Amino acid sequence: MSESVERRILVGRIVGVSGVQGAIKLESWTNPRMQIFKYQPWILKSASGEKEIQGCRGREQGKGMIAELPGVCEREQAAALIGTEIWVLRSALPPPKPGEYYWADLEGLDVVTTEGIPLGRVSHLFSTGANDVLVAKDAERERMVPFVVGQYVAEIDFDARRIVVDWDPEF
Structure with a gap:
């Protein structure tokens, strides 16, 4: 099943900026939501194209999540990413437990x-x-x-x- 190995899974979206040093606010659809940081590399997909990044870090802050992306160190860079989808390869996810399904x-x-x-x-x-x-x-x-x-x-x-x-x- 080589098609499933390269299959991409939508796991979140960039929804805003935080501070002046390029941190982003994101929405995670993983369960638990912090699990999104274990599934890397991320494939950032927007109207302007795709970019693969590795080494994303983050934390929960109130009801939201804040992340730092490699190479994004200014607020303007982060603002340009608002609306970007976060995808991962299906192969980055662990196998589901018996009786569980992705x-x-x-x-x-x-x-x-x-x-x-x-x-x-x-x-x-x-x-x-x-x-x-x-x-x-x-x-x-x-x-x-x-x-x-x-x-x-x-x-x-x-x-x-x-x-x-x-x-x-x-x-």
């Missing part, structure tokens, strides 16, 4: 019911607080299935690139 690994898998009725492909997942929700899309519609393994998600087969769900195809 959402990015589930995206693109076919979704079928326990009766074999196709529901589409996983376009994305999102969290509701109560549980995660898997979104399966086909040409006609979009279905939202609670991502609850054992109750609604019967099987995840990465080799077959398929998720089997106990779900009414009309719902």
Whole structure:
């Protein structure tokens, strides 16, 4: 699966500047959020292109996060990065524990019911607080299935690139 080795995962975004020495404010979508600093190098992606950087450091500050990026030492440099996405290679992430899944690994898998009725492909997942929700899309519609393994998600087969769900195809 060489495509998954080079696959990129969006893990955060630069949302502001902090101070006058080039520190940035960032939003992390890792769990826990400080984990973003363990996944390096970062691939910074913006409208002006991409840049790979290594050695990013940071800390939590109140409800936000502050980071220092190598080569960014002035406020103007940091301000130019606002809106930049932070990506990492999938291979930078540790293997998930048994029974855990990276959402990015589930995206693109076919979704079928326990009766074999196709529901589409996983376009994305999102969290509701109560549980995660898997979104399966086909040409006609979009279905939202609670991502609850054992109750609604019967099987995840990465080799077959398929998720089997106990779900009414009309719902």
